[in-house]
Amino acid sequence: MPLKLYYDLMSQPSRTLFILLKKVQCDFEPKYVDLRKAEHYSEEFTNQINRMQRVPVIDHNGFILSESVAIVRYLAQEKMIPESLYPSDSKLRARVDEYLEWQHVGLRWHCAMYFRVKSLEPALLGRQTDEKTLAGYKRRMLRALDDFDQKWLGIRNQFVVGDTLTVADLFAATELEQPRMAGYDPKEHYPAIATWAKKVQEHFNPYYDEAHVTVNKIATKQIQMAKL
C-alpha cells in the first residue's frame, strides 16, 4: 500500500488524519504506535520515523513527513484530499490556513495541557497536580474555548470558516474531544460548539465515532468518577 499512517487514537491530530483518510477512501496502511507504552520514544521510531518522537507521521512511498497540518497540505498537493475539504482557491485556502495556524497556540496547546496536567500526568506519575496550578490551566483553556466559540464560530456561519465544512472543522472537533478525558466537555458549556460539533461528527461518521471509541470510554469513566 502506498501510504502508511503512524498514529495513536489518543492523539488529537492522529484522529484527524485517521478520520480524514478513511472519509476520502484512502486505502492506507495503519501503523499503530502505542503512546502509553512509549513506543514513540523507541530507538526504531526515533531514528527511522520521527526524530521529534511524535505521531502522526505519514510514509508516502518512502517520503516520511510529520506535523498533521503539513501532512494535510502535502496530501492536498498530491490530490488525495478533495477540493471541498481544503480549497485550492487562494483566498478560501488562506482562511482555512489562518485557522490552522491560529489553533496551535490559540486552542490546541491549552486543551492538550489541561488534559495532560489534570489526567495524564497524575495517571503516569502517580501524583495529583496542585489545585492552583490546575486552576491556571483550566482558566487558560476556558479563555481559548471562549475565543473559539465567539471569534471563530460566533462570527461565521455554520462552520469554522464560512458555510462549508473544511479540514479546519475536523482539526477543531478532535481537539475539543480531548478535555472530555479530563472530565470537561466543551459541548456542555457552549451551545454553539455543541450544535457545530454534531454536524462535524455526522459528516465524518462512521469514522469519527470509530476514532473516538477509546476517548469515549475514558470520558464516560470520568463522568462516573465525578458522580462517586
Next chain:
Amino acid sequence: MPLKLYYDLMSQPSRTLFILLKKVQCDFEPKYVDLRKAEHYSEEFTNQINRMQRVPVIDHNGFILSESVAIVRYLAQEKMIPESLYPSDSKLRARVDEYLEWQHVGLRWHCAMYFRVKSLEPALLGRQTDEKTLAGYKRRMLRALDDFDQKWLGIRNQFVVGDTLTVADLFAATELEQPRMAGYDPKEHYPAIATWAKKVQEHFNPYYDEAHVTVNKIATKQIQMAKL
C-alpha cells in the same frame, strides 16, 4: 498601494513579514500598530483589522488576513514570494511546512513566554516573576533550543530545511532574537545556531538589521544591566 502590513517590530512574526516583503521588493504600505500603547486592543483595530487583536496582519486589496504563516502561504500563492524562499514542489514545500507547523509550540511559544515572564510582564505590571516560575520557563526554552539546534540544524546541512535558505530560516531567526531582550542570547550558547543565524542575517540585510534596531537596543541594555 495594493498591500498593507499591520505590524510592530517588537513582534517576531511581524519582523519576519517586514523583512521578507522588503527583501522581495514588495512596495507595501507599512501600518505601524504600537503594541506598547495597546493599539492592537483598540476598538478600531479589533473590529476592522483583526478580532484576535494581534499583529501581523495584511490587507491585500481589501482581503484582510492574519497569522504570519498563513500570510506567507497566501503571498506565495499570489506569486509575491519567490520559489526559492517557499518552494512549490510538493515534497520540498512539505519540508518547509513541517518546520513552520512544528515551530509554533516547538520553539516560538517557549521563546516568547520566556521573554514575556522575564522582561515584558515585570515592565508592564511592575512586579518580578518569582524565581521558581521563571526557572521553569527557562528550562522549557532551553529544551526547545536544544531541539532546534540538534533536530533541525543538527541533522540538516546549512539551513533549517536542507542546503537552501527558505522562509523557515527567517521565521526561526527572528524568533531567536526575542529572548535576547530578556538577557539570553541563544547564539552565545549554541555555536551551530550562531553560524547559521549570521548567514540568515546576511542574506536578508540591510532589512534584517533594520527590523531589529529596537530589539538590539533593548538587548544591549540587558547586557549593561547584567554587568551592574
